[in-house]
Amino acid sequence: MAIAIRGKRGLTRRHLLVRSASTLALAGLGSLAKPYLSRAADRPRITCGLQSGDVSTNSAMVWARADRPARMRVEYSTRERFDTILGAASADALPDRDFTSKILLEGLPPGQDIFYRVRFEDISGIPGETQTGHFRTAPTDDRSISFVWSGDTAGQGWGIDASRGGMRTYRTMLENRPDFFIHSGDHIYADCPVPSELKLPDGEVWRNIVTEEKSAVAHSLAQFRGNYKYNLLDENLRAFNAEVPMFAQWDDHEVTNDWSPIGSADETGYSEDGTSRLVARAARAFHEFMPMRESREEAGRVYRRVSYGPLLDVFLIDMRSYRDSTWNRRDDGSDTFILGKAQLAWLKRELAASDATWKVIAADLPIGLVSLDAIALGDGPPERREQEIADLLSFVKRAGVRNTVWLTADMHYTAAHHYDPNRAVFSDFEPFWEFVSGPLHAGTWSPGELDNTFGPKAMFQKGCSAEQGDNLAPCFGLQFFGRVDIDGRSEVMTVTLKDVGNRDLWSVDIEPRPDARPGKLLAQHI
Template sequence: MNFNNRRDFFKKIFTGLLTFAVAPKIASKANSFTIKMDTEGPFFTNGFKIAEVDTKTSMLWTRLCAQAEPNPVRHERIEKVFRHPIDFDENQEVSKMDGAVAGTEGLVRAIVKDKQGRVVFTSDWKKASAENDFTAQIPVKGLKPGHAYQIELEAKSTASRKVNYESGAFSTAPGRNDKVPVLLTTSTCQYFWSFDDKKRGFHTYDSMAKLNPDFFVHTGDYIYYDKPGPLAKNIEKARHKWHAMNGWPSLRDFFKKVPIYMIKDDHDVLKDDAYLGKGPYGDLTFQDGVKLWYENVPIDDKPYRTVRWGKDLQFWMVEGREYRSANDMEDGVEKSIWGKEQIDWFTKSVAESDATFKLLFTATPIVGPDREKKKDNHSNSNFSHEGEWLRRYLSSQKNMFVVNGDRHWQYVSKDAETGLMEFGSGPVSDYHVQGWDKGDVRREHQYLNLIGGFLSIHVDRKSGKPKISFKHRDVFGKEMHEESFIG
């Protein structure tokens, strides 16, 4: 299916889609309220995700819910960065918190249809139970490269025959020799209380949806355990962070039609600069955080992986928390963020690739520049040995670029020593921007902007020559800066 036909296909599908999401209502004061539980569930209040799409496979994720909409947002926020809630009772019952969504046991299955409406895959009924926070992950197999598909999810309780439905669509990756265009988007760092749309959640997701990208890469800090409203110092509150974020309508609608690949960072696991051996955070351990991440992120194998998308693009997503050395370890050949196993996999898979363009998605910077006080990434002196090796290695690869998360501002940097190019998408909302001074333009900076939004990346062929374009956009999708390269 060509690029334009694919977009026409999705336009027709989503014009007629029934959106089940109901926007959380905003109340001006943190007054008491009653949560109405609907016994006719289970509901798809936390939506679903189409993840890890490849040429023939995908992973589906959903959570079965007992209430048809999230708890309303009742608290007002402080008027400074991160917009923390005012007078939030950290000790109240989680079920009464803003954005809370109760789960429920039930059964769920997926039905996948091709463009002509023929059923090509039906999963078994999968049980969602309290043990895994009522989440379910369904592997989808037997698909064809470069094909468009519709998805129908069905959910029912174990005690009733009544079935609730949710629908979506996606396309598989094209074959490795297919010269087809690809459009993807990426962003990072989103805190529930940094929402910039009182009904929808985040403008960025609705703006990305208008571009109808082939897929989306989230480069970490999808949630923040260590920010108030609540501070997630136990498993119950940590799970609540996922429920509240996934309840925003802008996210739910976006993920119905755009596949996602997710990378974890420190706030997704425990707290700032997290690594194995650091912690706990209250009663929450690093191991708890890792378990909950896999509970909410459908990945079939290792957290580091690579995907080929046609002739002209291959991208790598690396893991920066599970294998890293302690921050306070003396720097040297043994100190690592990636670990030997991941480095060996990465260099081997890069050597085997004949894709025109190569993208490395990483949760943390490799080029930077970063603040001198930071200690947890490859652009810091704290990991300078591995960072210097990595920049030399990546710059030696033809048409390879770095796309990173974690930094709360938009930038394009070119390493002064190696010429390696790095693109920082910036955070999801302007309310999350902090950490860099507007006038602090370093020699590496090709672009610097203290705004939220996202990065769109377009690969196409013009007059037979492959071209890749990186466009930084604000939260409304307006183009702010572009860098393009011919393969």
């Protein structure tokens, strides 16, 4: 349950009714809670650290999880000492959400460091421990921006080996002190159990922390939830989450490998409305554990736009929830899609309406890398799912939308792709960049094959060598993320591809182009 409280003001009758309803909900669960004792061990605990997300100029989500039915209390300030409190908010942590709770903080000052502290109170109102977190609201002026992106965590059985430093890429990203982090998907690998040990090519042994819920392929809601709780055992991830807000999207492994809405199910089958029960359980766990805003237009919607001041809009798209069946596509190419009609129309409208200098399209899959599950299928004109991408790219050109950059992960190596109509079979679009990074903490693969439909050229790529072989363990150093810096004066975007050791592997400066939209009266193009 999420409750938005605007600043520190008197409670209205509506707030009192909401709070009273929450109190009754908690009181009704009294039989589930342990009798309260004064010992610290019997106080409500924060079990998985803190998270913030979807930060804008004046609001942000805050997330935490308790170990029992409780109420989450949040106080926030622009001062780390909390000697001045901007406001306070509360929300319930109940069994039906696995004791997770999130609150939308509103009325925040723009361009400010916000410090927040969280505690849980049990049904008697006596508080447990307090933890503190931090995020920075988006600016309303042209100050510089820095953020990081990547994806793919705890894949291929490579879990948390504490003796090797755990999930070290999160620690490295924290050292960069970004304004926010885009997680491009595969937060978990629900279809990849974590064994106690894995043999390494050099003869050594990788030793995982293991849990019951992460020891089998996820089917039950408890197992999907357990995948997120497993990752949050890592101290690097918890430290990162407490300091850097996340813009979350998902890909396939939050459900199962290469999933699509039709054709991805287990023995429980489908609900009466035709939806997969497996996908529903996976989606429920994802939304419970992500610090995301809840869509008012569509329950469970992942795609959204996050505005981060005059220099940047981030468009987080969803290439899973609305796609055609991965394995049952028609040979004539009809009825095949990756975004779906509603999301594609939304993306066009939002891009056309954006006043930001840079429009970052955060995708969960690359455009031009050949894969049966993805978009590109090989050289030639746009076919099947490529037709939606061609439609989008043509619209961007026709509508005069400038300065679009695509960011993604998924491929388990890092690369910079430049798309140019002069190299392409399909040429009705403006040149643009796409950057690939990851994995954060999973097996590393060798670079893939590009097709010529949209004219991509690999300006840089790094992954496993043929000698190393695919699925190289994280301890060999080929774990990647990307950093984006936008200069407030020149508006130049600098994209740097980095590794777990914080080494700069490759970098490019991209000059912004002037807006070509005549009066922004673009409805006729949509």
